[in-house]
Amino acid sequence: MVAPLFGLYHMRDFAQDSVARNQLEFFGKYYGDQKVNIWKTSISYVGSGGNCADAPLSWKLDIDQQKCITDTWNEVLNGQQNALTCIDSYVAGGDPSAHCGRAAEGKD
Numbered sequence: 001m002v003a004p005l006f007g008l009y010h011m012r013d014f015a016q017d018s019v020a021r022n023q024l025e026f027f028g029k030y031y032g033d034q035k036v037n038i039w040k041t042s043i044s045y046v047g048s049g050g051n052c053a054d055a056p057l058s059w060k061l062d063i064d065q066q067k068c069i070t071d072t073w074n075e076v077l078n079g080q081q082n083a084l085t086c087i088d089s090y091v092a093g094g095d096p097s098a099h100c101g102r103a104a105e106g107k108d
Helices: 002-032 063-079 081-091
Strands: none
Touching: 063 081
């Protein structure tokens, strides 16, 4: 009986993510028709389990939550290079097309 409750618990995250992806795709298509590129990338929170399994949801983080953020960020730096390169190339004024997706394409 745990699986249905687990699924229900994560439904909100899935629904919000789905709506956001659809809206970003629509936004990208609208501006793509006007010859404006809208780039997208994602940096995922990948907590290491235990108290860090879910992303902290408060702006007032306790010491353990702060450590989770630090540990997770170190994992991002080592494991999500494509997303970070996408951001870096865009901010540096380069061509992000090699590392970023186009929002109008609607896929990751």
